[in-house]
Amino acid sequence: MSKQRVIVIGGGLAGLAATMKIAEQGMQVLLVSFLPVKRSHSVCAQGGINGAVNIKGEGDSPDIHFYDTVKGGDFLGHQPLCKDMCYNGPFVIHLMDRLGVTFNRTPEGNLDFRRFGGTLHHRTAFAGATTGQQLLYALDEQVRRLEVEGIVEKMEWHEYLGAILNDEGRCVGAVIHNLRSGEIVSERGDAVVLATGGPGLVYGRSTNSAVCTGTATTSAYLQGAKYGNGEFIQIHPSAIPGHDKLRLMSESARGEGGRVWVPRKPGDNRPPKQIPDNERYYFLEERYPLFGNLVPRDVGSREIYDVCINGGLGVGGENKVYLDLTHHSREHLNRRLGGILEIYEKFTGVDPRENPMEIFPAVHYSMGGIWTDYERTEEGLINHESPRNQSTSLTGLYAAGEADYQYHGANRLGANSLLSCIYTGLMMGPGVVNYVKNVDQAAEDIPSSVFEKAVQEKKERFDQIKAMKGKENPYALHHELGELMIANVLIVRENDKLEKTLDVINEYEERWNNVECVDTQVWTNPVPSYINQLYNMIQLSKIITKGAMLRNEFRGAHYKPEFDLNQPKDFKPETYLEYYEQKQNGKVNEDSFTPEHMEYMKRFEANNDKWLKSSIAQFKNGQPDITYEEVDTSLVTPRPRKYD
Amino acid sequence: MAEKTITIQIKRQDSRDSSSYWQTFEIPYKPNSNVISCLMDIRRNPVTKEGKQVPPVIWECNCLEEVCGACTMVINGRVRQSCSALIDTLAQPVRLQPMSKFPVVRDLAVDRSRMFENLKKVKAWMQVDGYHDLGPGAKVPETNQGIAYKLSECMTCGCCMEACPQFSLNNNFIGAAPISQARLFNMNPVGKFIAEQRLQPLMEAGGIGDCGNAQNCVEACPKSIPLTESIAEMSKQVSVQMFKNIFQKRS
Numbered sequence: 001m002s003k004q005r006v007i008v009i010g011g012g013l014a015g016l017a018a019t020m021k022i023a024e025q026g027m028q029v030l031l032v033s034f035l036p037v038k039r040s041h042s043v044c045a046q047g048g049i050n051g052a053v054n055i056k057g058e059g060d061s062p063d064i065h066f067y068d069t070v071k072g073g074d075f076l077g078h079q080p081l082c083k084d085m086c087y088n089g090p091f092v093i094h095l096m097d098r099l100g101v102t103f104n105r106t107p108e109g110n111l112d113f114r115r116f117g118g119t120l121h122h123r124t125a126f127a128g129a130t131t132g133q134q135l136l137y138a139l140d141e142q143v144r145r146l147e148v149e150g151i152v153e154k155m156e157w158h159e160y161l162g163a164i165l166n167d168e169g170r171c172v173g174a175v176i177h178n179l180r181s182g183e184i185v186s187e188r189g190d191a192v193v194l195a196t197g198g199p200g201l202v203y204g205r206s207t208n209s210a211v212c213t214g215t216a217t218t219s220a221y222l223q224g225a226k227y228g229n230g231e232f233i234q235i236h237p238s239a240i241p242g243h244d245k246l247r248l249m250s251e252s253a254r255g256e257g258g259r260v261w262v263p264r265k266p267g268d269n270r271p272p273k274q275i276p277d278n279e280r281y282y283f284l285e286e287r288y289p290l291f292g293n294l295v296p297r298d299v300g301s302r303e304i305y306d307v308c309i310n311g312g313l314g315v316g317g318e319n320k321v322y323l324d325l326t327h328h329s330r331e332h333l334n335r336r337l338g339g340i341l342e343i344y345e346k347f348t349g350v351d352p353r354e355n356p357m358e359i360f361p362a363v364h365y366s367m368g369g370i371w372t373d374y375e376r377t378e379e380g381l382i383n384h385e386s387p388r389n390q391s392t393s394l395t396g397l398y399a400a401g402e403a404d405y406q407y408h409g410a411n412r413l414g415a416n417s418l419l420s421c422i423y424t425g426l427m428m429g430p431g432v433v434n435y436v437k438n439v440d441q442a443a444e445d446i447p448s449s450v451f452e453k454a455v456q457e458k459k460e461r462f463d464q465i466k467a468m469k470g471k472e473n474p475y476a477l478h479h480e481l482g483e484l485m486i487a488n489v490l491i492v493r494e495n496d497k498l499e500k501t502l503d504v505i506n507e508y509e510e511r512w513n514n515v516e517c518v519d520t521q522v523w524t525n526p527v528p529s530y531i532n533q534l535y536n537m538i539q540l541s542k543i544i545t546k547g548a549m550l551r552n553e554f555r556g557a558h559y560k561p562e563f564d565l566n567q568p569k570d571f572k573p574e575t576y577l578e579y580y581e582q583k584q585n586g587k588v589n590e591d592s593f594t595p596e597h598m599e600y601m602k603r604f605e606a607n608n609d610k611w612l613k614s615s616i617a618q619f620k621n622g623q624p625d626i627t628y629e630e631v632d633t634s635l636v637t638p639r640p641r642k643y644d
Numbered sequence: 645m646a647e648k649t650i651t652i653q654i655k656r657q658d659s660r661d662s663s664s665y666w667q668t669f670e671i672p673y674k675p676n677s678n679v680i681s682c683l684m685d686i687r688r689n690p691v692t693k694e695g696k697q698v699p700p701v702i703w704e705c706n707c708l709e710e711v712c713g714a715c716t717m718v719i720n721g722r723v724r725q726s727c728s729a730l731i732d733t734l735a736q737p738v739r740l741q742p743m744s745k746f747p748v749v750r751d752l753a754v755d756r757s758r759m760f761e762n763l764k765k766v767k768a769w770m771q772v773d774g775y776h777d778l779g780p781g782a783k784v785p786e787t788n789q790g791i792a793y794k795l796s797e798c799m800t801c802g803c804c805m806e807a808c809p810q811f812s813l814n815n816n817f818i819g820a821a822p823i824s825q826a827r828l829f830n831m832n833p834v835g836k837f838i839a840e841q842r843l844q845p846l847m848e849a850g851g852i853g854d855c856g857n858a859q860n861c862v863e864a865c866p867k868s869i870p871l872t873e874s875i876a877e878m879s880k881q882v883s884v885q886m887f888k889n890i891f892q893k894r895s
Contacts, residue, residue: 024775035704036760038800039712097781100770100832102793109783128793133711137796141769148764180749209706243674244681245708335790339797343709346728347678426775475688475700518690519699523659524750526702 002444004436005030007174007189009160009216011037013132013418014401015195016139017425018432022193023151025433030187031143032155032176034211038140041197041209042421045132046340047116047252048124049096049418051089055106055113060121062087067636069416072118072296073367073409074556075612075638076229078631080376081406085416085423087381092422093125099138103127104336114336115255118296118413118643129250129339135418155187159529162219163192163397164454169224171396172443173451175458177529182522184458186451188443190436191396194220195425198366198402202537202544203490204482206363207239207248217370217403218536221543226393227617227624228405229368230540231547234412234557235491237300238323239362240347246362247347249323250340251414253357254293256333258325260284260304261356262313272315272322272356283307288644295643298411298557301361305491308360315358322356361491367412367557368547369405371616372398380635382427387435390428396439398432400424405614410556465528470514474531477515481508481534481541489545493560498549505545509538543617543624550626553611565603568596573639576601580637604640612638648673651693651737652682654701656751664748668693668737679719679726679740680705703752710866713799716743716806717752723806725866743806745813759800762818765845768825771838782833795828795874797867804871807864809856816850820861823852824874830881843878843885852882 005028008019016037023029031037052065065086070077097103097111103125104112113122127134146152157179164173164186173188199214200206221227237260238253239246254260261280268275284303285292295303304321308314315322325333325341330353333341344352371393375386382389390398401421408416488501512535519527554564575593579601582588590598613628649670657664670693671685680703687700705715708727715726718741720734731738746754772778784792804820805811811819826842829835846852852875861871 020775035706035714036756036800038760039706039714041707041712043711043799044707044709091777094777094780095775098770098772098778098834100796100829100835102789102796104793105784105786105789107786109785111780127796130711130797133799134793134796138770141763142772142775144760144764145767145769145771209712210708211706242676242681244678244684247709339711343711346710347730348676349730349732473688475684479688521658521699524702524753525699527700 002442003028004190004442004444006191006193006432006436007032007187008193008195009174010040010195010197010401010403011140011143012040012042012195012197012401013136013139013421014403014425015193016136016143017422018193018195018400018428019152020139020142020146021426021429022432023146025429027433027436029152030155030189031152032158032160032174032187034157034159034179036156037143037154038137040136041212042136042418043133044207044209044248045418046129046248046250047255048114048126048131048415049093049135050116050123050413050415051093051125051419052086052121052123053090053093053111053113053125055110056122058121060123062089064121065089065123068119069413070409070636071641072413073411074641075633076232076409076555076614076631078374078406079633079635080380080382081374083380083635084382084427085407085420088423088427089419092419092426096135096138096422099142101127101134101138114252115294116414117251117254117294117300120291124252124255124415126252129252129337129341132418135422160194160196160216160219161458162454163223163394164451165223165394166446166450169395170439171394172446175454177458179526179529180524182525184455184462186455188446188451190439190443191398191432193398193400193428193432194370194403195400196403198369199537199540200363202481202541203363203485204479205243205246205486207236207246208363213533213537214366214540215533215536217399218540220370220392220394220397221617222536222539222619224394224619225397226371227368227543228371228614229547230543230617231551231615232367232410232557233363233489233544234297234365234367235301235361236364237297237304237361238359240344240357241320241360242347247343248362248364249344249357249359251297253323253325253337253340256325256336257328258293258323260293260321260323262307262315262321266312267317269316272324273326281307281313291643296411296413298559299643301491302559304361319360320358321360323359324356325352326354326356363486363490365412365417366402367405367408367410369403370399372404372406376632384427385430385434387431387438389431390424391435396435398428400428410558461532462528465531466517466520468515468517468531470516472511472515473518474515474527474534477508477511478534478537481505481537485541485544489548491559493548493558494562495549495560498545502542502545502549505538505541512538546624547615547617547626551611551615553607555611565600565607567640567642568600571597571600571640571642573642576604576639577637608638650677650682650731652686653737653739654752655741656701657742657748659750660747667698677731679729679731679738680708680715682731701752702750711799713801716801716803717741718743718806723803723864725801728866743802745806745811746802747813756800756802759802759805759819759821762822763800763825765818766822766826766842767838768822768829770829770832770835784833788831792828792831794869795824798824798869799867801866803864803866804861807860809858809860810854817854818846818850820871820875823878824869824871827874827878839881840885843882846878846882847886852878
């Protein structure tokens with residue numbers, strides 16, 4: 001068979017990890033990236049990476065990490081994958097340490113760990129407050145080394161436009177757009193890995209970087225791949241409001257003791273430091289005595305929303321709350337949080353070591369993404385040799401990192417994204433290589449007509465785009481889409497609004513036909529690409545909105561007040577486990593529960609029967625067709641979530 | 645009263661070889677604007693102050709929070725990241741130019757591949773045995789971590805090169821950033837195993853000997869990396885290595 005190779009699209013943590021692991025097995029890799037990989041969005045991750053190394057002797061373990069992860073995700077995560085990821089957490093952290101990441105240290109020289117949301121343990125390794133940047137650099141350096149060794153070839157300033165499928169529908173390469181010369185070419189590859197990150201730009205302003213349009217995963221969906229759990233979009237509780245970007249203020253600020261509060265009195269306009277402690281409402285601490293400021297993100301964002309919108313207690317009457325670190329010394333803050341405090345100071349002009357920060361929730365992460373497969377073992381872990389791992393529903397097309405859908409359920413825990421990106425990239429490596437070695441025909445030997453046809457289709461598409469002479473500025477239309485999504489598909493979701501939003505998005509799709517290609521130069525012209533991406537963002541916004549509209553329940557980040565099961569205040573999850581055990585044993589003694597609890601548990605069960613499923617979107621007749629698939633919850637019994 | 649506006653002058657260039665020209669844009673004032681948010685506003689309505697419809701300006705950016713290194717440009721004569729250049733702190737008209745030490749691609753976007761190639765020269769990576777489970781890494785004292793962390797924040801943005809009088813389009817000086825990266829890996833308990841290999845390119849033409857000690861690099865670095873300290877430290881390592889090399893040849 002001719003020489004084979006794998007194409008990896010995207011050079012963030014997942015793409016680089018996949019590249020390294022595949023290349024390590026002697027397989028040639030072509031790494032394609034929109035921009036120099038060192039500038040990928042992974043640099044924006046701040047707080048840290050989770051792994052139950054138990055440095056602090058708190059009795060932490062991968063099993064507890066696993067439990068926290070699936071509970072944090074409101075039990076929608078695929079448990080064997082979550083378990084395998086958490087079991088590999090310590091390994092991933094140690095590997096990154098060996099690769100030179102400058103993690104913070106304890107006095108003994110060990111890795112230091114801090115607390116993060118959704119857990120009671122110190123489980124988050126960190127390098128100051130720029131952990132994502134440091135992790136990305138370590139992988140970037142390894143890939144540069146592999147490039148010098150000749151096993152990796154990089155194509156930066158190139159955009160993935162679509163998978164090339166042979167007559168049997170197997171992916172045998174990719175159509176690639178040179179962002180400088182404007183040429184559209186094909187690259188042959190025996191497997192293609194999409195590690196193209198999340199879709200924050202569908203919301204216009206988010207914590208995401210300028211390249212996070214989700215266009216690559218959407219193109220796979222438009223080619224027939226399944227898209228999972230699209231409606232589950234994480235809203236991060238703390239971001240700095242802005243009109244170009246909502247800059248992230250890391251959860252590590254709270255992990256290091258940051259306190260969230262608002263003045264108790266509405267319209268209290270005194271400077272924050274003049275408001276005495278007893279006139280401050282530390283609402284997370286009061287409402288959640290156990291987890292306090294470190295409740296998971298979905299909970300935190302909802303509470304901030306509630307305090308500002310329903311309670312009218314936002315700072316200065318605006319949608320803002322204080323995040324306060326001023327009780328710590330400057331030296332301590334600089335050593336552990338320097339990077340993020342500098343960002344705050346640079347962009348607001350206010351020193352957060354002296355004054356409480358003003359923050360509000362923002363779109364941050366997509367739990368959903370392209371559907372991918374896996375092969376579990378009997379113990380509930382993953383068979384790392386299986387070519388099914390991370391495979392999309394199109395044979396030969398794989399996905400990893402934020403682009404996939406099955407690790408974080410309905411809500412991701414902070415510092416699990418860096419883990420899931422590196423873990424999926426590494427984990428999938430052996431399976432992808434096994435797949436490639438077993439294909440019956442190398443991509444190199446496939447008739448060139450297959451590739452020419454795919455290139456021709458994209459060339460025609462781009463020629464049409466370049467000829468667009470309508471009245472709409474594409475950037476302005478994108479702005480409208482973003483504001484629409486922020487207004488209607490954010491923290492609180494209501495069916496009438498979602499239905500109207502879907503109509504408006506369909507109007508945007510019409511209006512897209514009337515945009516003007518505002519730049520027609522050939523050399524280094526991002527406009528045609530952008531118009532194509534905008535089309536994909538419109539399609540993706542439909543997946544998100546329709547998925548949200550159809551899912552009539554409240555789970556994790558998907559909050560529909562209308563379908564809140566109204567957990568009784570005095571209810572404990574253990575009560576449900578007792579009930580569940582009785583049920584497994586064949587007989588429930590209903591008298592051993594209060595009628596209120598009994599009713600709630602029945603509601604909970606009925607809701608899970610109907611909705612504890614992945615939503616799967618497929619492109620049919622121009623619209624997302626949504627069906628539901630079972631989730632493997634065989635390892636930890638789904639139970640009501642509680643953090644107070 | 646006239647509406648408050650922001651005036652921006654941009655040096656444009658259509659392609660690598662074409663000549664440059666200036667255009668002026670005037671956009672409505674918004675509080676807390678930065679250079680990129682203004683470029684985005686212009687992109688939504690790319691019309692010059694004179695009312696001429698023009699192609700949107702090309703620039704590089706990604707994270708918009710000064711950690712990716714993409715958006716470097718020369719703003720009012722000073723090289724810096726444009727995302728963190730707040731309009732309220734800049735004199736108007738705000739003048740935007742591409743960096744001059746790298747070839748222009750188009751408008752404000754330049755080709756910085758030379759910087760990434762130089763990272764290959766100094767082997768700015770760890771030489772590990774594999775990506776499988778080999779247990780924990782070496783212990784590191786907190787003080788070393790503090791220094792290493794600072795060095796590892798380098799974004800390959802190019803500010804230090806733009807500010808350096810020795811670094812030019814037409815020479816091969818390696819510049820401050822890769823020298824500092826060589827220091828980072830040479831201080832790692834395992835990275836130092838191949839320290840000599842990182843010193844070799846610094847001894848050659850275009851190496852550390854070409855530094856003119858102007859110290860502009862450290863002033864220009866947006867991450868306040870102690871670049872002159874790194875250069876001093878690497879000069880020391882290079883000197884010691886040179887003696888070693890002479891000694892080894894004689895014996």
